Amino acid sequence: MFKYKKVLFSTFLLSFLGFFIILAGCSSNSSTENTTDSDNSTENISDDSSNNSSNSSNSSESTSSDKYGGTLNINIASGMTNLGFPAEQTSSVPRLFVDPVLQSLARYDKEGKLSPLLATSWETDAEAMTITYELREGVQFHDGTDFNAETAKWNIEKYIEVQRPETASIDSMEVLDDHTLKLNLKEWNSSALDSISFFVQMISPTAYEENGKEWAIGNPVGTGPFVFDNWERSVSISYVRNEDYWEEGKPYLDKIVMSQMMDEMTAVSSLRAGEIDGMDIDDSNLIKELDASGNFNLVLHDNGIGSVGQGLIGNSSDPDSPFSNVKVRKALGYAIDVEALNKTINQGYAVATNQWGVPGSFAYNPDVKGYPYNPEKAKELLKEAGYPNGFSTKFYSEPKHANTSAAIQNYLAQVGIDVEVVTTDSAKIQEFYGSTWDGLIYWWHTAQGDLPLYMGRHLNRDAVFYAGGMIHPEKVLNLLNEAKLAKDRDEKQRISYEIQKSVFDEYAIGLPMFIPSAVFAKNPNVHDDGFHKTNLSSWTPENAWIEE
Amino acid sequence: MTSFIIQRLLQTIVVLFLVTIMVFTVMHMVPGNPILVLLGPSATKEQIALYTAQFGLDKPVLVQYFSWVSNVLQGDFGESIIFRQDIGELIATRLPITVFVGGLAYIISVVTGMTAGVIAAVKRGGFIDSLITITANLGMATPIFWLGILGIYLFSLQLGWLPVQGFTWLTVDLSKGIKQLIMPVLLLSTVPLAMITRQTRSAMLEVIQQDYIRTGRSKGLKEKVIIIKHALRNALIPVITLLGIQLGNLVGGSVLVEQVFNIPGMGTLLVQSMLQKDFLIVQSCVLIIATVVALCNLAVDIAYGFIDPRIRYK
Secondary structure, X not given: OHHHHHHHHHHHHHHHHHHHHHHHHHHXXXXXXXXXXXXXXXXXXXXXXXXXXXXXXXXXXXXXXXXXXXXXXXXXXXXXXXXXXXXXXXXXXXXXXXXXXOEEOEEEOOOOXXXXXXXXXXXXXXXXXXEEEEEOOOOEOOOOOEOOHHHHHHHHHHHHHOOOHHHOXXXXXXXXXXXXXXXXXXXXXXXXXXXXXXXXXXXXXHHHHHHOHHHHHHOOOOOOOEEEEEEEOOOEEEEEEOOOOOOOOOOXXXXXXXXXXXXXXXXXXXXXXXXXXXXXXXXXXXXXXHHHHOOOEEEEOOOOOOOEEEEEEEOOOOOOOHHHOHHHHHHHHHHOOHHHHHHHOOOOOEEEOOOOOOOOOOOOOOOOOOOOOOHHHHHHHHHHOOOOOOEEEEEEEOHHHHHHHHHHHHHHHHOOEEEEEEEOOHHHHHHHHHOOOOOEEEEEEEOOOOHHHHOHHHHOOOXXXXXXXXXXXXXXXXXXXXXXXXXXXXXXXXXXXXXXXXXXXXXXXXXXXXXXXXXXXXXXXXXXOOOOOXXXXXXXXXXXXXXX | OHHHHHHHHHHHHHHHHHHHHHHHHHHHHOOOOHHHHHHHHHOEHHHHHHHHHHOOOOOOHHHHHHHHHHHHHOOOOOEOOOOOOEHHHHHHHHHHHHHXXXXXXXXXXXXXHHHHHHHHHHOOOOHHHHHHHHHHHHHHHOOHHHHHHHHHHHHHHHOOOOOOOOOOOOOXXXXXXXXXXXHHHHHHHHHHHHHHHHHHHHHHXXXXXXXXXXXXXXXXXXXXXXXXXXXXXXXXXXXXHHHHHHHHHHHHOOHHHHHHOOOOOHHHHHHHHHHOOOHXXXXXXXXXXXXXXXXXXXXXXXXXXXXXXXXXXO
């Protein structure tokens, strides 16, 4: 009897352990498959461009009636706290959530140029310092009120009231007629047209005045192809088709549900289980897994429009810091093999760069030399700077960047810079951004080509982010101002090239490393959604359709 | 008993007052500026000044503290800096979800745990005892997030029986709601179940060996009566203490389980608020959790008296 019990007990124990081992085995199997299949990823991603072209051809082949109907479920792993009062939306990410319902005067096309949306055309006059918009006729807000020059003016005023930098250059506005709005600028600003046209999203003044700001935040009333349906905070936002949308025959979908799963692993499982149709994804290992499965289209955002660049920056404003010496800053560049880091850490899901923006973008200057990996040169420069034996410094980093930080620490150790990686939380890092820091931190920047606007947010003396810890050379400030005053695109590009040369080759204010290429993973039956095709924070919900 | 309850309630008020000071001080000492988090990298100095004043963060710290406490006493938790929503409303939507999911897990762990503990004690040294003890040890030792990921892999991705994530009230969609609840509830109940099982078993073992149990047996009482009426009641005191602690945990929610299964409860709210330094939410959540824990402790103390009439408070 005792023996029988013992055998029974052992059998139970073994089967119990076996169950867990099989489960664990199942999961590790999949990751092994995925990692060994690394080549596939590049293939699939480059396939995606062909997929996209085939999607386009699909869309042209499909008749309009084929496109109608269905619910598109997508996940954006980001917080969303203000749906309907865009003047107080404080980053560009929420735009993805509100694109179905709110629209701006213009949005970017694939080349990064503005294309008409609620404005049909615009005219800029640098001499007179004016921008005049011709607005689209026959457009109504979802509450049935008209969109016209008065409502556009009211919306821009809301942005001015909360001192949004995008509208800071506006001095006054004139309604010339029902559909013509003229903006008078305080001084000419070459970034004003882009900022105002893309960032100011229109809501119904009537709905806002009747219900107040708090109501508006939770109830977006715009002119978009979809009407707000429901917002379960931190869970999901849903929209239903706008039957009276101004673009004839659109939209195609019946409904859009945008969920907010913050855990990427959960979201990927949800995508695999068919609960969602697409998702934004950052984790390169998860991207590889999806890629290896061959069941999804991965859309890589590689045009740099709206992307966030990752670099390194030392506290050059402190005269006692080694980084106040330009030779040390240049040595930093030569000491780190950015290309190798990009391949190993980012696994190809990022574009390495030696300046602000990705190669081929508007302000990208091919003549910038940058700092190709050369540890011997780095040592020489350190010697010339008075640090023949290197020096010790701190490097503040968030836990999620542990691998990159450790690699950088290793590179710098090889030229004699002893780096102590201080892992801290994002709130502490944010505090550094707003003040100054000691040693090195990552330099996150909107790597878009409009340098006076985006680079100025860091390099201008009165800027907030990073400005306290970096030097502000007079030459760079003058160039940024010149670019701001540029009267046409060519002139702005020429000055932008000079800025890149000066900031990176001459002063080495920061070390640009790479522009992470965000990936949108989706089911192959989802078409023309526009995710990652233009600006990173915008898509085309009116064109999206699901193949049966 | 009444004077004991009043005395404990007064102590609870003092504890909560100290909690307000502690959480307020800690949150204001932690580095980071919520306005910078809110405004992002395009913020200008003017904007920062505008929003700082709007949320009253430009006032002296003491003024901020007393203003917060006086508002809380009037039932107003203030407006979240990051979520831009009334904190009372925010908690009112999150707390019921956490309590519901946690409550189900609690019931499962208490009922199953106590039953398993009693059975293991009664069958001490036998196969069933070993089975229960080993399972309980495994339950305590296995990381919950790992079990969660395996559960999703097996039941959602491979078998397709259960959804990967989400929460739906049963009144909205019964079938979907139940399916979404199964994995998180089972996972949430794993550790408490194991702890209760072990605690009940060891408490029962101690009681079963007492003289009065032997006396009961020699009197010819039925084994069922001895175990349930005489042994279990006396073994309950340490178990009740554990149940009280577990009950307090209900309100805080499980960050891991809520995160893995995308359940919009108090745990995820606390984490998001902490990361974004939305200290008004953190302060309010901690205060609510502290209140519930203090009341649970009080309830446990009162329960002692009912379970064991020899315990009387003066």
